[in-house]
Amino acid sequence: MEHLLKVLEDFKSEKISTQKALELITLHNSVDLGFANVDIHRNKRNGFSEVIYGAGKTPEQVRDIAIQIYEYSDQVLITRITDAHAVEVQKIFPQAIHHKVAHCITIVKKERIKYPNPIAVLCAGTSDIPVAEEAAITADIMGNDVLRIYDIGVAGIHRLFSNLGKIRKAAVLIVVAGMEGALPSVVAGLVSHPVIAVPTSIGYGANFGGISALLGMLNSCGSGITVVNIDNGFGAAYAASQINSLCNNKIE
Amino acid sequence: MEHLLKVLEDFKSEKISTQKALELITLHNSVDLGFANVDIHRNKRNGFSEVIYGAGKTPEQVRDIAIQIYEYSDQVLITRITDAHAVEVQKIFPQAIHHKVAHCITIVKKERIKYPNPIAVLCAGTSDIPVAEEAAITADIMGNDVLRIYDIGVAGIHRLFSNLGKIRKAAVLIVVAGMEGALPSVVAGLVSHPVIAVPTSIGYGANFGGISALLGMLNSCGSGITVVNIDNGFGAAYAASQINSLCNNKIE
Amino acid sequence: MEHLLKVLEDFKSEKISTQKALELITLHNSVDLGFANVDIHRNKRNGFSEVIYGAGKTPEQVRDIAIQIYEYSDQVLITRITDAHAVEVQKIFPQAIHHKVAHCITIVKKERIKYPNPIAVLCAGTSDIPVAEEAAITADIMGNDVLRIYDIGVAGIHRLFSNLGKIRKAAVLIVVAGMEGALPSVVAGLVSHPVIAVPTSIGYGANFGGISALLGMLNSCGSGITVVNIDNGFGAAYAASQINSLCNNKIE
Amino acid sequence: MEHLLKVLEDFKSEKISTQKALELITLHNSVDLGFANVDIHRNKRNGFSEVIYGAGKTPEQVRDIAIQIYEYSDQVLITRITDAHAVEVQKIFPQAIHHKVAHCITIVKKERIKYPNPIAVLCAGTSDIPVAEEAAITADIMGNDVLRIYDIGVAGIHRLFSNLGKIRKAAVLIVVAGMEGALPSVVAGLVSHPVIAVPTSIGYGANFGGISALLGMLNSCGSGITVVNIDNGFGAAYAASQINSLCNNKIE
């Protein structure tokens, strides 16, 4: 609203032209690359610059969008990439880090100041680690300290209990699990902080590519659990970071 | 095979007629009521007489089948009944017990001798009790002592732990749960005896009438779990009793 | 961990008996009502006392659990109830409020101090209001100021824009929508605070009881959205309140 | 009816033979290639000659059908082709254009006169472009001017608003979107012209190969939206062109 108010006042006082006012009101804040409208305003609007989703884009498209975002932003995150994407991006940004397990690239101009509280990333099995790592890399670049606690599924629940002290230190918990997806329910019963559940497509047969874990999490009898899409480590970390940022920013 | 061998020998030695031999070979061991072929041989073949599934049968049909089975069997079990079925059956069998929560009727001519080891029936929430009771009634009439441990779902997992001693005494565990169906996974991780999981249709939304619990159980990362149909307390108890009976009977 | 440490020390110094130590270690913090194990420890462990899910329980069961929880807790929340439940509960607690649209009962001994920031509850259409109200009532009793913004679906998106100023004031946004469930995506693109999406079962045909909205929200291209079960207003508010509480409590 | 009437009259007045009359009445207007019955009458019946669906046909089959259609028609469109199909077709038709992004081939003997009003093709993300291009190529060859407006998904809804003027100029809008498929709802709320929604299979996890977008569009709360099959850019453009043609042809 203040944005609009300011535009109107500037316009009335003739600081800006009619054309300019129109443009500002319709928020023309994207850069058109032909194949993509890069949303350079998002950093301000959503708290983090546009993240590049690599799947289904050519290495050259990813590279060009990265160049555009890098200009306006201190950190660039690219998810769901292959080796070919990494090679192409590193030609322009030799400092880019290719996180192979997480299938991510990060380019950091300037690190963010870390929030005072960490985010914990838990996963149930070894095979869930790629998704957990996508979450961890995302949380890290967005300014969060990350506690990684892996391979603690409910089949050997004592492994969870021996990590309880550590788990309770985190402001937000991201719990990654495939198969029956029971870990978030158990964790949510033991802590009072928000739990974001990430179903993975790990499993076979009646797992149906992650549906069993997804349904398990949506139907969890544990209160306070919210869920993201199957294998969506990025989305979970993005939400977790938004939550973590609440404690530091004065809400206007 | 011995059955066939005996028939052949009796036939050859003319103890039985050609007609009789044919009949015995084709195992004509059912009584035809017009609307039902009552399987009076099942007690011998499967270890328990035919159980009457009440749903979709009229009170009169259930009554007539019960009369037929009662003649050949010391115990009669009728599942999935309504009050109307119970009224009709009790006209003929005043001694019949109507288990209202479990929607079952039992008629006991002579109690079975109990197996030396109990079966435990666990359930996650209060709403799962009808299914758990169907299992408990079935296990009981088939000759098993039953340990009932109810409302111990994973959202408050300490309630499970405080019952661990009791749980470990059972030869077989029937674990009934709706929603995400996580309880069997946790239980199977803590005991070494067979766990039979029963998903229930308790829940709403993405529960889809028990699918979430069913998938959770089928995909359980806990070893040794087997699963029955949604709400099938009877089937779980039948299987549990077959397992429990193994320890007493010499396997030929 | 501190809890365990304390028990061990008390035990060593013989302040408590072996029996007591065992009991404390296995966390026997529930009250057994026969049909229910009331979890009286949850307030401490999860930040709010056990909430009673009324569906599938008799009015008498709900009443008895309410009595038990009321003893240990300043606020009691009962969800998914019918008029019969309300009548039964109000016999014992005349001060209980029956929220008819939300199908909830609240009993408040002492109000919680409100968190400094409000939670906003948005809904897309008039038919989504019952779910939105369940969320609003839950958020309120857990200590949150609630901003209700109803009937602002994407078919007339200007209704959303005219409420943007208000929406941006909330620490957390609960966005309730049926049909195609597009509202959370649009909202998440306009704010930087956490958005919890609640799909509703409102619609017909290929809506499939809320699946269309659920899938729409899980696949949202808007970053930072997490999702709860279909029609689960309570769960969304519980999670939102956990998030809102983070800003006030020192995380240990 | 007039067609039949004319045949009958010609037959009676012996302008045509019995054999001819039979043939005309049963509309024997296809050319049999052994593996295909090419429908050379469709141009007259449906307003555009038969379009060749390349998937599942060999390059040679596609080539032979193209030759047959080219004989009777001024424009040939081949969809869902691979490079091998293009190579084979260009041997015979060097003037054929291979639209690589759209996976189409067009062969134009004579351009159609353009309809007075354009069709707009909008898509939500970069990954939806192949489907959008299939629509654009189809609309173009059928005689429509095409306005391409790409990468304007609801996550950054201002990109849509800054194109509103352009969008409102089109007689028909084809809106292509994957993931949650929310874009058509928002667009339909802002314009009064027909909106044809095309769900794409872009996404992962609970997207289920385009089901989330398809269901979102079918359940759209925006009035006037009709939907085609997942990834069916061709079908959307065919329908859009039929609509656009209505304004130019006197309807008899």
Next chain:
Amino acid sequence: MEHLLKVLEDFKSEKISTQKALELITLHNSVDLGFANVDIHRNKRNGFSEVIYGAGKTPEQVRDIAIQIYEYSDQVLITRITDAHAVEVQKIFPQAIHHKVAHCITIVKKERIKYPNPIAVLCAGTSDIPVAEEAAITADIMGNDVLRIYDIGVAGIHRLFSNLGKIRKAAVLIVVAGMEGALPSVVAGLVSHPVIAVPTSIGYGANFGGISALLGMLNSCGSGITVVNIDNGFGAAYAASQINSLCNNKIE
């Protein structure tokens, strides 16, 4: 855009206040009834005033929204109503017509001038008539002449052929069918005008509440078919009317 331009100019020339300008820019064109934000601007934006979807609203809510819309609009359409809704609405609007088969109410202050070309509504079986009638009533009130052609399913395809002359006179065809939903494919193969297919939930067994018809229509091999939600006669007619209106209005 012109709207915005005008507001800016009026504001600059001080014809309107800052407050007014803000309000106009955010398009505050809805009337807030507490439970509903009536969208009184839609007539201008979408070509027809907001249609009231009765399902899930109380008779009183429907009545109050109708009053609000009637004030700004010459025609009011209410769909998916019960007898109780009709009674309540007719208390205020005695002239309201209750279309019992179509479950609709119409209130007409002033009839629209009819478009020059009719819309045809076809249905496959007698049981599909309620959905077909919802389409017919909607098309009629929006200013279209309607040709009703019912019970002409593909099992007796000659019934379709004997109506071909009539069918070809319509500018747009709405084809309603349940079961396998094959009628639109056959129709689209015989005409060159747009076909909008409406699957109905008529059938049983593997019909799955209309899914078989919906999938049949989405996968139609007939070109130019677009599809709406199961049983959505209203949506089909709304789209058909938008299409029909194109021939009369100069597209700006």
Next chain:
Amino acid sequence: MEHLLKVLEDFKSEKISTQKALELITLHNSVDLGFANVDIHRNKRNGFSEVIYGAGKTPEQVRDIAIQIYEYSDQVLITRITDAHAVEVQKIFPQAIHHKVAHCITIVKKERIKYPNPIAVLCAGTSDIPVAEEAAITADIMGNDVLRIYDIGVAGIHRLFSNLGKIRKAAVLIVVAGMEGALPSVVAGLVSHPVIAVPTSIGYGANFGGISALLGMLNSCGSGITVVNIDNGFGAAYAASQINSLCNNKIE
């Protein structure tokens, strides 16, 4: 073709008028009742007159269609009716028989001569009898002797074997089963005649209204099984009768 040829010749030789020729060519063989186009030509075209599907039709509609069909046909079959339909039909046709278990009405002016070979109708359980009876009544009125063999499911497979002699006498076998639908596989392995499998919606839980039986039958490892819709006893019998009729009619 001969039909067309004859019409053309009659027309040329002026035996019939232009109008008549048109009519005959478009096969205008239906009677229009307003709500239904009764297909009076079907007896000739398909070998049996149109069967009235009662579900979703009013008693009056069913009655009127029955009157129309009765005029042209010696047998009338009405399926899926309620008591109200029967009452209405019997007002006009006191000789109509109401088959209560099968939910059918039959009106027989003149019995068909029976085909030389019987059709067998088998069903797995008592609850499948209504569907089996719909098949049996249909087969009977279409001119087949029917062998009913009920309640012989695979759980007591000896009941099947003791009926093998009888089963092998039938020209066609209709096998009705719910739950896992295994009976047709077993039967098809034992006979060489066509087996038509009818899945029923009998069962609960993961039966999903007959899907388990339907899938079981479609995936049967037994050769020669074909399948009809869930609960479609009528369709199975119609197909069986068409098969049975082949042996008597000279195929032209």
Next chain:
Amino acid sequence: MEHLLKVLEDFKSEKISTQKALELITLHNSVDLGFANVDIHRNKRNGFSEVIYGAGKTPEQVRDIAIQIYEYSDQVLITRITDAHAVEVQKIFPQAIHHKVAHCITIVKKERIKYPNPIAVLCAGTSDIPVAEEAAITADIMGNDVLRIYDIGVAGIHRLFSNLGKIRKAAVLIVVAGMEGALPSVVAGLVSHPVIAVPTSIGYGANFGGISALLGMLNSCGSGITVVNIDNGFGAAYAASQINSLCNNKIE
């Protein structure tokens, strides 16, 4: 029954030993290859020798089973094979024919005498031909003349009509179609002989690998249609041949 009777008599009269009687009664008519129990009795029991399903078997396994069947049978049919299977089989049987389009092998020692009536195989599109050919090859080797009528889908329904004369000559019709699977409905409305519908997995998007065609066929409003599994050309032809054989064999 006669078989059993004979065994009993032979046994009593000591023509056969006890061991032999046992063996005959248990019908030990399979040859054990270790990995397979070849069912050499099936020719007698089911009217055709066991058909080898190649998918999931190694070339060597297929070869060995073929050798075994060839010994007892005049025709060998192997379906769902790859080139590697064909190469391996042709090493032993140089006379084996590899039907590449149909993915079948046939080995014919002695041709069957053809049944007096042909079977027609229709398919909707060019892409359905492999499935149609599997049906045609199967029907042929089982002793049927085959009429192939391909690419006559409902989008150009005149192509069907111009083949009606030919179609009506067949005793049984196999109708193969993908996409919406509408062809069998239309065909069944025009003929009085049995129609066996084969859905194919041809299509994309909401086709879901053939589900749309399968559901369309199961829900067909055309009477007398039975359905087989998706892509199961073999099964359709096997059933069609069983039907065709009925007219030639005296049914005992």
Next chain:
Amino acid sequence: MEHLLKVLEDFKSEKISTQKALELITLHNSVDLGFANVDIHRNKRNGFSEVIYGAGKTPEQVRDIAIQIYEYSDQVLITRITDAHAVEVQKIFPQAIHHKVAHCITIVKKERIKYPNPIAVLCAGTSDIPVAEEAAITADIMGNDVLRIYDIGVAGIHRLFSNLGKIRKAAVLIVVAGMEGALPSVVAGLVSHPVIAVPTSIGYGANFGGISALLGMLNSCGSGITVVNIDNGFGAAYAASQINSLCNNKIE
């Protein structure tokens, strides 16, 4: 409980430190490899050491976990492996056996003493053998004699009957079947011992990767059947071995 009691006593008598007591109480019985928490306590808790699930793990990860388990356990079982895993493991354990059909590795330090009763593994078709072998290998290494009875599906049911004598000797039956999954129903009707059903993903079309077999088994009308996940031969054998072990161990 005894475990806890002993820790408390040792702690009080100062045999162990506070630190040690804490550790023992939280059951810190896993070895952390970074990517995996190897559960070395499971042998004691569940009766068999942790089994390595190879899918989704690198050969090196599998090797390292194997080394860790081998240290504490006499038998090591690795399932779902590829040749690469086998090569890597055999570098360290040349005595490891690679079961190629079963996709398993076993490493045996010391054989277990066999239980007195065998487990039977039945499968319906040749293609089901890999799953059956996974079950057989698992049962064997866990200390069970295994009776393999393969390729005895219901299409030739006499093959089952001729093995009945053998089948009835087993304490537990594992029945593996794809397609319609009917074999367990038939088997359970003939024996009185527990039947564990394993659906396989063998089939095509409406098999849906094993769903048809899974649903068939869950809905089996045969009493006493329990089910595991699709293709889960390991899980079935694990459960069977737990059952078999009951007869030998005194249950405390």
